[in-house]
Amino acid sequence: MRVYPYPRLVGxxxxxxxxxxxxxxxxxxxxxxxxxxxxxxxVVALGRAERPDWRTARLSVAATVPVREIESKGHWTDVVxxxxxxxxxxxxxxxxxxxxxxxxxxxxxxxxxLDRDLHLDRATLAVQVVATVDGVPGRIIGSTDQDWMVDVxxxxxxxxxxxxxxxxxxxxxxxxxxxxxxxxxxxxxxxxMPVVRLNSDFEGLVALVEGQGSKVESxxxxxxxxxxxxxxxxxxxxxxxxxxxxxxxxTPLLPPDWRxxxxxxxxxxxxxxxxxxxxxxxxxxxxxxxxxxxxxxxRIQYAAARRAxxxxxxxxxxxxxxxxxxxTHA
Numbered sequence: 578m579r580v581y582p583y584p585r586l587v588g589x590x591x592x593x594x595x596x597x598x599x600x601x602x603x604x605x606x607x608x609x610x611x612x613x614x615x616x617x618x619x620v621v622a623l624g625r626a627e628r629p630d631w632r633t634a635r636l637s638v639a640a641t642v643p644v645r646e647i648e649s650k651g652h653w654t655d656v657v658x659x660x661x662x663x664x665x666x667x668x669x670x671x672x673x674x675x676x677x678x679x680x681x682x683x684x685x686x687x688x689x690x691l692d693r694d695l696h697l698d699r700a701t702l703a704v705q706v707v708a709t710v711d712g713v714p715g716r717i718i719g720s721t722d723q724d725w726m727v728d729v730x731x732x733x734x735x736x737x738x739x740x741x742x743x744x745x746x747x748x749x750x751x752x753x754x755x756x757x758x759x760x761x762x763x764x765x766x767x768x769x770m771p772v773v774r775l776n777s778d779f780e781g782l783v784a785l786v787e788g789q790g791s792k793v794e795s796x797x798x799x800x801x802x803x804x805x806x807x808x809x810x811x812x813x814x815x816x817x818x819x820x821x822x823x824x825x826x827x828t829p830l831l832p833p834d835w836r837x838x839x840x841x842x843x844x845x846x847x848x849x850x851x852x853x854x855x856x857x858x859x860x861x862x863x864x865x866x867x868x869x870x871x872x873x874x875x876r877i878q879y880a881a882a883r884r885a886x887x888x889x890x891x892x893x894x895x896x897x898x899x900x901x902x903x904x905t906h907a
Contacts, residue, residue, distance in 0.1 A: 583710040584652040586719035588643025589833030592660070592704040593841060594621055594725055595639050595686075599631035606635070612886055615734035616838035617771065617813060620726045621702075622734040623691075634691040636662075636727070639841075640675055640704040641683045641831070642719070653708035653718055658685040661703045662727070669695040675704070691727060700727040722833070742805075744783055747776045762805060764812035771813050773805055792901060796894045806885035807878075813839045814847075814877055818864055821857075829861040846880035847873060 817836035848856035
C-alpha cells in the first residue's frame with residue numbers, strides 16, 4: 578500500500594467511455610460501433626472500425642468524483658479532473674481536462690484524442706483528480722482504481738484478449754451446474770467478472786459457437802452470441818442491483834466497479850426520462866417491494882437486447898438467409 582504525505586480522497590473515482598468517434602483523411606468523423614466498447618471489461622477495441630484509414634479517435638469520457646467529500650473536508654483547493662491516455666511501448670502521453678456538471682453533480686465530462694501515429698498496441702486511459710494541497714499545486718488526490726484500455730488493433734473489447742467463455746460439462750462439472758444440465762449456457766456472476774459457462778454436453782453447441790460450419794450455421798452462431806451477450810447484460814444488471822450500498826437516508830449508491838458502469842449504461846432505458854440517480858432509486862424501490870418489480874422486466878430485457886445488438890443481428894440474419902434462399906433457387 579502506497580502512503581502519501583498529504584490527504585487524499587477516500588471515495589471512489591470511476592470513469593467510463595461513453596462514445597468514440599474516428600477521424601480519417603479529409604476530417605470526416607464516424608461513430609465507432611457500440612459493440613467495440615465494453616463497460617464490463619472497460620476496453621475499447623478500435624480494430625472494429627469500419628474504415629481502416631482512421632487517423633485519430635476522439636473518446637468521450639465521463640467520470641464520477643466524490644464531490645461531497647471534497648466539499649465537506651476542505652483539504653483541497655483548485656480541484657480539476659483530467660483524463661490521461663498513456664502507452665508505455667511508445668512513451669505517448671495525452672492529457673485532457675474534464676468539465677464539472679451542475680453544482681453538486683458528481684459527474685465530470687470531456688473528450689480526449691488518441692493519435693494513431695503515437696500508439697502501437699494498447700493505451701491506458703485513467704482519470705485523475707488534481708488539486709492544491711497545503712499550498713502545493715498539482716497534487717494527485719484521487720484516481721481510478723481500474724483504468725480503461727484502448728486497444729488499437731483488436732476487434733473484440735476484451736481485457737485478457739480471450740473470450741470470457743468457459744466450456745464445461747454441466748453433467749459432470751460442479752454440483753451447482755448439474756441442475757442446469759439441459760441448459761446450453763449459464764451466466765456466472767459470482768466472481769470478480771461475469772463469465773459465460775458453455776455446456777459442452779449440449780450436442781453441437783460448441784462447434785456451432787466456434788464457427789465450424791456452413792454459412793447458415795455461422796449466421797446461427799452470430800445469433801447465439803448476441804443472445805449470450807444479452808443474457809450477460811441481464812444477469813449483471815440484476816447482480817448490480819442486488820449488491821447496492823445504501824446510505825443512512827435510504828439513497829442507493831452506484832457501485833464503483835463494473836457494476837456501476839453497467840447500471841449507468843442500462844438505467845436510461847429501464848427508466849427513461851430520469852437521471853441515473855433518480856432511475857437507480859426508482860428501480861431499487863421497486864425491487865425491494867414498494868412498487869411493481871415485474872413491470873420493469875420487459876424494460877430490462879429491452880435494455881439488454883439493445884446493448885447486445887440483438888435487433889440488428891436478427892435483422893441481418895433474416896436478410897442474409899433470404900438472400901441465400903434466393904441464390905439457392907436461382
